[in-house]
Amino acid sequence: MSNRTSNKKELSSEQREELLAILKARFEKNTNRHKGLEWAKVQAKLEANPEKLWSLDDMEITGGEPDVVGYDKKSDEYIFYDCSPESPKGRRSICYDREALEARKAHKPENTAMDMAADMGIELLTEEQYRELQQLGKFDLKTSSWVKTPADIRKRGGAFFCDRRYDMVFLYHNGADSYYAARGFRGVLRV
Structure with missing residues (x-):
């Protein structure tokens, strides 16, 4: 395709x-x-x-x-x-948003979750949507996914991500400029 x-x-x-x-x-x-x-x-x-x-x-x-x-x-x-079992492979190793990318001095990732989602015409899942998804199966057992972060948290330099470990869904925080090979993002599209 x-x-x-x-x-x-x-x-x-x-x-x-x-x-x-x-x-x-x-x-x-x-x-x-x-x-x-x-x-x-x-x-x-x-x-x-x-x-x-x-x-x-x-x-x-x-x-x-x-x-x-x-x-x-x-x-x-x-x-x-x-609904991929793990965070989508083609959307990993990215920081949260453009502001975070620009703030990095070295080793900048190729893209950001927010930019990729906008280019794709989708939005990042919110924490609530991520938890709804986890009611339908077991996702992100080895990876994690950025989720839409509230503006007050983002202003302070942070961003949220979620995963599933020990049969529980966890919400974490990290610097928005961080990126990992096992962290991507999941999206939502309304049709």
């Missing part, structure tokens, strides 16, 4: 078909994540929103294994989270 068409955030019909087949297979294999929801309705929403398909393709390409985890009746939107 690489070889995308131009700079427009649009997939070719072949790429669209391939992505929809992957998403459908994942949806059907993991029915516990979205009880009572029908793939046909999800697919109709996706086909009506090609820019969201682009974002889901980015999530897929970077190893996120996006899947439907809910439906918001108020906004009539399906909610996708990255």
